[in-house]
Amino acid sequence: MTRYYEKQGGIYRSRDGVFLGVCRGIAEYFDLSVFWVRIALVVVFIFSGFWPVIGVYLVAAFFMKPKPVKPIESEGEREFYDSYVHSPKTAAQRLRKKFDDLERRIRGMEDKVTGREYEWERRFRS
Numbered sequence: 001m002t003r004y005y006e007k008q009g010g011i012y013r014s015r016d017g018v019f020l021g022v023c024r025g026i027a028e029y030f031d032l033s034v035f036w037v038r039i040a041l042v043v044v045f046i047f048s049g050f051w052p053v054i055g056v057y058l059v060a061a062f063f064m065k066p067k068p069v070k071p072i073e074s075e076g077e078r079e080f081y082d083s084y085v086h087s088p089k090t091a092a093q094r095l096r097k098k099f100d101d102l103e104r105r106i107r108g109m110e111d112k113v114t115g116r117e118y119e120w121e122r123r124f125r126s
Contacts, residue, residue: 012067013064015066020061022060022064024037041053080094
C-alpha cells in the first residue's frame with residue numbers, strides 16, 4: 001500500500017540510511033534494491049573520481065528533504081511538513097499563532113460560562 005507522501009511527494013532522504021540516507025531514499029523512490037543503488041554509486045565513483053561523486057552526493061543530501069517520521073495523510077500535513085523543512089522557525093511561529101488563537105477562544109468561552117449573566121440565564125431557562 002502506497003502512502004500519501006510516496007504517491008504525492010517527491011523523493012526523500014531515508015532516515016534509516018547509512019550516510020545521510022540518499023541511496024536508500026533513491027532506492028525507495030524508484031522501488032529498487034538499496035544494494036544495487038549503492039553498487040551503482042561505487043561504480044560511478046570508481047570511473048569518475050572522488051570529487052564529482054562526493055559533490056553530487058552532498059548536493060543531493062542538501063536538497064532532498066528527510067522522509068517524514070509519520071506518514072503524511074493530507075494536503076494540510078504536506079504544507080506544514082514542507083514549511084517545517086524549509087524553515088523550522090516559521091513553522092514554529094505558525095503553530096504558536098494557532099495555539100494562541102485557540103487559547104484566546106477558550107478563554108472567551110470560560111469568561112462567558114463563568115460570568116454572572118450565564119448563571120442568571122441558565123436559572124431563568126430552567
